[in-house]
Amino acid sequence: MADSGSTKRKVGIGTYLVLAIAFLILVSLGTWQVERLQWKEALITKMEAMRHAAPISLHALSQMPKPDLEAEYRPLTVRGRFDHAGEQYFYATHDGQVGYHVYTPLIMAEGRVLFVNRGFVPEDRKDPAKRAEGQIAGEVDVKGLYRRELAEKPSWLVPENEPQKRLYFWKDLAAMAKAANVPEGRLEHFFLDADATPNPGGWPKGGVTQVELPNNHLSYAVTWYGLAATLLVVSVLAIRRKAR
Secondary structure (H helix, E strand, O other): OHHHHHHHHHHHHHHHHHHHHHHHHHHHHHHHHHHHHHHHHHHHHHHHHHHOOOOEOHHHHHOOOOHHHHOOOOEEEEEEEEOHHHOEEEEEEEOOEEEEEEEEEEEOHHHOEEEEEEEEEEHHHOOHHHHHHHOOOOEEEEEEEEEEOOOOOOOOOOOOOEHHHOEEOOOOHHHHHHHOOOOHHHEEEEEEEEOOOOOHHHOOEOOOOOOOOOOOHHHHHHHHHHHHHHHHHHHHHHHHHHHO
């Protein structure tokens, strides 16, 4: 009988320990989501401030110690000539249409080259001949947002790029430059997303930068805390019932 009672006590203690660990895990997940919420709200606030800041020049950008941190989403104005023969195509959707963002080398002063995301074209407008009006010749002023260069593919789920077809599923600047025959020594290591200023003929359609970040962390936190509270209530009721 003593052995049976001891076994029951051990089982009871083991059950309480599992419940306590589960409760702590749920609370920890809720707290982590609260921290993520604070981080995301700070990031959104910073993005909004950067987007609405005064445009800067390429020279001012070059004076920044860490432009990828200081200038991301900052308005920027540049001047140069588009090399339309070097167009590269990033697979994208816009307003429910499937198509591409057109990345075009912009040749600037002293031969520096900046890849500009000129905007979206649907699949049936990928061929430049079908949007010839938008293939602007001569020097132009381009306004847009600074976008940093990606160091690597964002996820293994993202398909591999096909630079031999000038087709991309993630923004690999080095591959784009190589496909467009842009020498490394002349390349600016960031992108410019052109603003919504209409191009002749309407294509490409600029202003396609994604600036709305999903922010569901509050609902996630409530879910985890709710599960923790439910577990606590159910556990207390079960213990009280057993005690009776």
